[in-house]
Amino acid sequence: MNTPTIHSAILTLVTFIPMAGALFLVMFPRRDREIRGFALLVSLLTFVLSLHLPAYFHRNQAGFQFELNVPWIPTPNIHYHMGVDGISMWLVVLTTFLTPLGVLISWKSIHDRVKEFFILFLILETALIGVFVSLDLFLFYFFWEATLIPMALLIGVWGHGRRVYAAVKFFLYTMIASVFMLAAILWLYARTGTFDFVTIRNAIHNGQVEGFAAAAPWLFLGFFVAFAVKVPLFPFHTWLPDAHVEAPTAGSVILAGVLLKMGTYGLLRFNLGLFPEQARANASWISILALIGIIYGALVAMVQPNMKKLIAYSSISHLGFVVMGIFSFTSAGLDGAMFIMLAHGISTGGLFMLAGILYERRHTYEISEYGGLATPMPAYATFFLFITLASVGLPLLNGFVGEFLVLSGAFSAHPVYGILGATGVIWSACYLLWMYQRVFFGKVTHHENLAIPDLTGREKLALWPAAVVALVMGVAPLWWLNAIEPAVQSALAPFSQLASKVVGQ
Amino acid sequence: MNTPQGVEYIRILPEIVLSVFGMAIMLLDPLLDDRRAPRLLGVVALVGSFAALAATLLQTQSPGLAFWGMVKVDSFSIFFHFLITAITAVVVLTSFEYMEVQKIHAGEYYGLVLFGAVGMCLMSSAVELVLIFIALEISSISTYILAGFRQRAAISSESSLKYFLLGSFATAFFLYGVALMFGATGSTSISLIGQSLSQSPAPLLAYAGIAFMFVGLGFKVAAAPFHIWTPDVYEGAPSPVVGFMSTAPKAAVFAVLLRILFEAHAPGRLWLIWIVAALSMTLGNIGALVQSNVKRLLAYSSIAHAGYLLVAFAALPANGIPAAMFYTASYAAMNVGAFAVISHFAGSGERLVTLEDYAGLGKRSPLLAATLTIFLLSLIGIPMTGGFFAKFYVFSAALQANLPGLVIVGVLNSAVAAYYYLRLIVVMYMRDAREDAPVSRIPLAMGTALVITVFATVYLGVLPGRILEYAAQSANELMR
Numbered sequence: 001m002n003t004p005t006i007h008s009a010i011l012t013l014v015t016f017i018p019m020a021g022a023l024f025l026v027m028f029p030r031r032d033r034e035i036r037g038f039a040l041l042v043s044l045l046t047f048v049l050s051l052h053l054p055a056y057f058h059r060n061q062a063g064f065q066f067e068l069n070v071p072w073i074p075t076p077n078i079h080y081h082m083g084v085d086g087i088s089m090w091l092v093v094l095t096t097f098l099t100p101l102g103v104l105i106s107w108k109s110i111h112d113r114v115k116e117f118f119i120l121f122l123i124l125e126t127a128l129i130g131v132f133v134s135l136d137l138f139l140f141y142f143f144w145e146a147t148l149i150p151m152a153l154l155i156g157v158w159g160h161g162r163r164v165y166a167a168v169k170f171f172l173y174t175m176i177a178s179v180f181m182l183a184a185i186l187w188l189y190a191r192t193g194t195f196d197f198v199t200i201r202n203a204i205h206n207g208q209v210e211g212f213a214a215a216a217p218w219l220f221l222g223f224f225v226a227f228a229v230k231v232p233l234f235p236f237h238t239w240l241p242d243a244h245v246e247a248p249t250a251g252s253v254i255l256a257g258v259l260l261k262m263g264t265y266g267l268l269r270f271n272l273g274l275f276p277e278q279a280r281a282n283a284s285w286i287s288i289l290a291l292i293g294i295i296y297g298a299l300v301a302m303v304q305p306n307m308k309k310l311i312a313y314s315s316i317s318h319l320g321f322v323v324m325g326i327f328s329f330t331s332a333g334l335d336g337a338m339f340i341m342l343a344h345g346i347s348t349g350g351l352f353m354l355a356g357i358l359y360e361r362r363h364t365y366e367i368s369e370y371g372g373l374a375t376p377m378p379a380y381a382t383f384f385l386f387i388t389l390a391s392v393g394l395p396l397l398n399g400f401v402g403e404f405l406v407l408s409g410a411f412s413a414h415p416v417y418g419i420l421g422a423t424g425v426i427w428s429a430c431y432l433l434w435m436y437q438r439v440f441f442g443k444v445t446h447h448e449n450l451a452i453p454d455l456t457g458r459e460k461l462a463l464w465p466a467a468v469v470a471l472v473m474g475v476a477p478l479w480w481l482n483a484i485e486p487a488v489q490s491a492l493a494p495f496s497q498l499a500s501k502v503v504g505q
Numbered sequence: 506m507n508t509p510q511g512v513e514y515i516r517i518l519p520e521i522v523l524s525v526f527g528m529a530i531m532l533l534d535p536l537l538d539d540r541r542a543p544r545l546l547g548v549v550a551l552v553g554s555f556a557a558l559a560a561t562l563l564q565t566q567s568p569g570l571a572f573w574g575m576v577k578v579d580s581f582s583i584f585f586h587f588l589i590t591a592i593t594a595v596v597v598l599t600s601f602e603y604m605e606v607q608k609i610h611a612g613e614y615y616g617l618v619l620f621g622a623v624g625m626c627l628m629s630s631a632v633e634l635v636l637i638f639i640a641l642e643i644s645s646i647s648t649y650i651l652a653g654f655r656q657r658a659a660i661s662s663e664s665s666l667k668y669f670l671l672g673s674f675a676t677a678f679f680l681y682g683v684a685l686m687f688g689a690t691g692s693t694s695i696s697l698i699g700q701s702l703s704q705s706p707a708p709l710l711a712y713a714g715i716a717f718m719f720v721g722l723g724f725k726v727a728a729a730p731f732h733i734w735t736p737d738v739y740e741g742a743p744s745p746v747v748g749f750m751s752t753a754p755k756a757a758v759f760a761v762l763l764r765i766l767f768e769a770h771a772p773g774r775l776w777l778i779w780i781v782a783a784l785s786m787t788l789g790n791i792g793a794l795v796q797s798n799v800k801r802l803l804a805y806s807s808i809a810h811a812g813y814l815l816v817a818f819a820a821l822p823a824n825g826i827p828a829a830m831f832y833t834a835s836y837a838a839m840n841v842g843a844f845a846v847i848s849h850f851a852g853s854g855e856r857l858v859t860l861e862d863y864a865g866l867g868k869r870s871p872l873l874a875a876t877l878t879i880f881l882l883s884l885i886g887i888p889m890t891g892g893f894f895a896k897f898y899v900f901s902a903a904l905q906a907n908l909p910g911l912v913i914v915g916v917l918n919s920a921v922a923a924y925y926y927l928r929l930i931v932v933m934y935m936r937d938a939r940e941d942a943p944v945s946r947i948p949l950a951m952g953t954a955l956v957i958t959v960f961a962t963v964y965l966g967v968l969p970g971r972i973l974e975y976a977a978q979s980a981n982e983l984m985r
Contacts, residue, residue, distance in 0.1 A: 073970040142888040156935045176920040190904045
């Protein structure tokens with residue numbers, strides 16, 4: 001640990017290279033082409049470096065790897081403690097994977113204040129990676145809040161129509177919810193004298209935290225509210241459709257692809273990790289909220305006239321699966337939840353990119369403005385179909401594996417939840433395929449659409465990786481799952497102890 | 506009574522230096538012609554505040570009591586001396602441009618700023634209630650006059666008069682409290698009061714004395730319910746002066762409060778503070794929600810921040826004192842900075858001060874907008890800025906003292922507060938400008954002031970450890 005190696009420095013590098021790139025961009029002259037190229041270069045470099053993680057990750061090993069733990073601030077005792085396990089590692093890679101795609105997709109659609117856009121986009125990447133790799137609660141909160149400002153500005157400055165409303169709503173919802181988490185973190189610090197996640201977790205499990213039993217339900221709620229708003233779980237979801245519809249394409253891609261996962265990651269890491277008993281006690285109503293989210297999100301998605309809003313509501317539905325999987329406390333459920341997080345990031349990110357491509361050409365997201373697009377845009381239609389099927393959960397594509405695992409986990413925990421949740425899969429096929437039919441099939445209904453240009457090379461460059469990964473994840477899920485599995489088992493360990501305690505009584 | 510020794514003069518050296526420079530400015534003023542005077546006198550004032558800063562550094566070598574136990578130099582007083590002289594220097598830097606643009610006569614202005622700083626410095630090192638009262642008056646009288654320095658604006662005279670009348674009333678309360686305290690304990694020395702109050706149960710008179718003193722000091726820091734004057738005074742006073750009087754005198758008064766409440770073992774502290782803190786946070790933030798004038802908005806915000814700061818006073822001394830000290834420092838950095846931006850942007854006659862005027866600033870002057878954004882984010886309490894750690898230390902100190910109720914009030918309040926600061930950011934970046942006139946260039950002195958305040962805000966947000974350790978150490982000395 002004393003000699004810095006590439007293994008302990010890699011997380012710091014991956015986290016801060018985008019930030020360094022952003023700082024460099026501040027001093028860059030306002031030459032838009034070069035700025036775009038540089039942002040792409042930085043994000044690609046970050047992605048390549050982040051591949052170090054899966055390449056050198058010890059897959060059959062639980063616990064945190066690539067750790068770096070140095071004191072940062074002596075009073076209060078804050079450490080710069082970073083590390084990943086099988087859960088967070090993939091979320092880091094997801095972030096670094098989607099960012100270059102976001103840069104590519106913003107190439108032409110962002111023409112106003114290009115420099116500021118890419119500066120904020122790169123800062124956002126740093127903050128997102130930081131959230132997933134922090135093992136110090138303080139550091140985690142620090143990055144968590146730091147994601148807010150760039151995202152709100154991306155929506156508010158480069159968004160569409162009611163962008164200011166959406167940005168302010170997004171900011172206030174998440175800000176207000178996360179102060180409850182801050183209060184809970186402060187309580188834990190006041191009683192344990194540390195922010196270190198591992199130390200606090202061990203202290204809680206060994207019953208060394210004074211007054212914990214009385215405070216735990218409130219602490220659980222404090223963390224839960226912050227994460228539930230981010231996920232978003234019904235009924236905290238109302239900011240999401242607004243934010244998605246008004247955000248610029250790259251903003252939507254990152255918002256759906258990564259930002260929402262901060263919430264589910266937080267539930268998994270903190271609510272389950274620190275408060276297993278409360279998680280168990282509250283599981284029933286949280287699962288019901290998740291179920292409502294699955295079905296409600298799907299039904300609302302079905303009637304949306306706006307393509308982006310439809311995808312936004314489908315996110316609520318898909319994230320409901322994740323929460324249901326997490327609170328099933330079965331290893332299949334958790335594996336599946338993790339897998340959906342990744343798969344949803346790829347496929348919904350892809351769908352938002354596709355919607356954005358169409359918007360660039362016609363400046364509308366209204367489904368009724370399109371129809372018969374398969375004729376003028378064959379390549380576009382093919383990509384759209386592929387990603388749609390991945391999102392629907394067609395076997396051999398990435399959506400299927402996660403949903404199957406979550407449903408089987410939910411079924412073994414509560415058969416009724418499993419059955420009701422399964423209807424969500426059907427709903428998602430309905431609304432997505434119906435949208436596909438209305439947009440692409442039949443005759444061209446609007447004459448403006450006759451001459452609509454097909455995908456350009458750059459757009460294909462952004463879409464190919466997403467499509468390939470969607471396929472590979474569906475065909476070879478084990479490559480991802482065998483890194484996730486040990487982390488899931490260690491997350492579930494307190495629950496099996498809990499169960500045996502209950503049985504013992 | 507023995508005569509003071511040489512070292513005792515070193516223990517008031519910053520005050521001496523500031524007074525000498527202040528008088529020098531008054532004497533130089535008539536000798537210079539009007540064209541060159543403002544700049545030259547500003548430079549003298551700047552040199553004066555830096556000399557005082559150096560004198561404070563010198564003091565670190567010779568801590569101790571001076572002048573028959575009325576002045577005490579310890580790391581606590583040095584912290585506040587340093588803070589106040591630094592604020593003075595930055596405010597002088599921001600005033601260079603203001604003097605020229607507003608065509609204000611500079612002589613008395615710079616003199617009064619330095620005299621005000623004398624009073625504030627003395628407040629932080631005085632340990633005798635009558636001397637504290639005199640220091641408070643020195644500082645207050647200077648700020649009363651400074652508030653009315655925009656002679657051409659009626660609103661400024663109103664500001665000055667209001668501040669003067671209500672402020673005199675408040676200092677009278679303080680003096681009355683001192684008298685009652687003397688009656689209760691037979692002394693005006695803080696350490697003797699502390700001894701007598703900690704030995705026997707406090708007499709009723711002492712409670713009354715503390716309450717009266719708190720009214721007087723609460724007025725000076727704009728804590729609710731003594732806050733009514735704040736928005737009017739801040740709106741009328743010249744912007745650099747508002748930056749000055751919303752930070753330096755507040756820091757000094759908080760220093761006095763820390764000494765009185767903790768060193769003198771004041772009775773009945775907890776509930777008094779609890780109520781005033783909760784009330785200040787809530788009234789300040791609610792008031793700020795509906796403001797359309799940026800100066801009034803920041804006035805209400807300063808009421809709220811006084812509330813957050815007071816939360817630390819309800820905590821245990823070991824955590825509360827350093828938290829409060831850190832808060833004064835980081836609030837000073839961000840608020841002086843914010844008012845520097847406002848005074849630069851306001852233009853001649855301070856015309857541009859409403860939210861609407863800031864529309865599109867992000868495009869018209871990205872640098873100025875980004876700077877103001879940093880200060881506003883710090884006022885919200887976003888990580889990476891001093892404002893975050895300030896709130897963080899205060900709330901965690903309160904939690905360690907087992908005051909979850911007060912923390913919840915504070916946390917909810919900071920969520921509400923995010924809204925109105927954000928409104929300004931939204932207006933700057935997401936609204937189109939009414940006129941695309943370029944914002945005037947930032948002159949060198951103003952630029953330096955902005956660089957210093959941004960640096961301080963970010964430094965406190967990334968590496969708060971050293972300042973906090975120093976504050977904790979001086980809290981230890983204070984409690985010994």
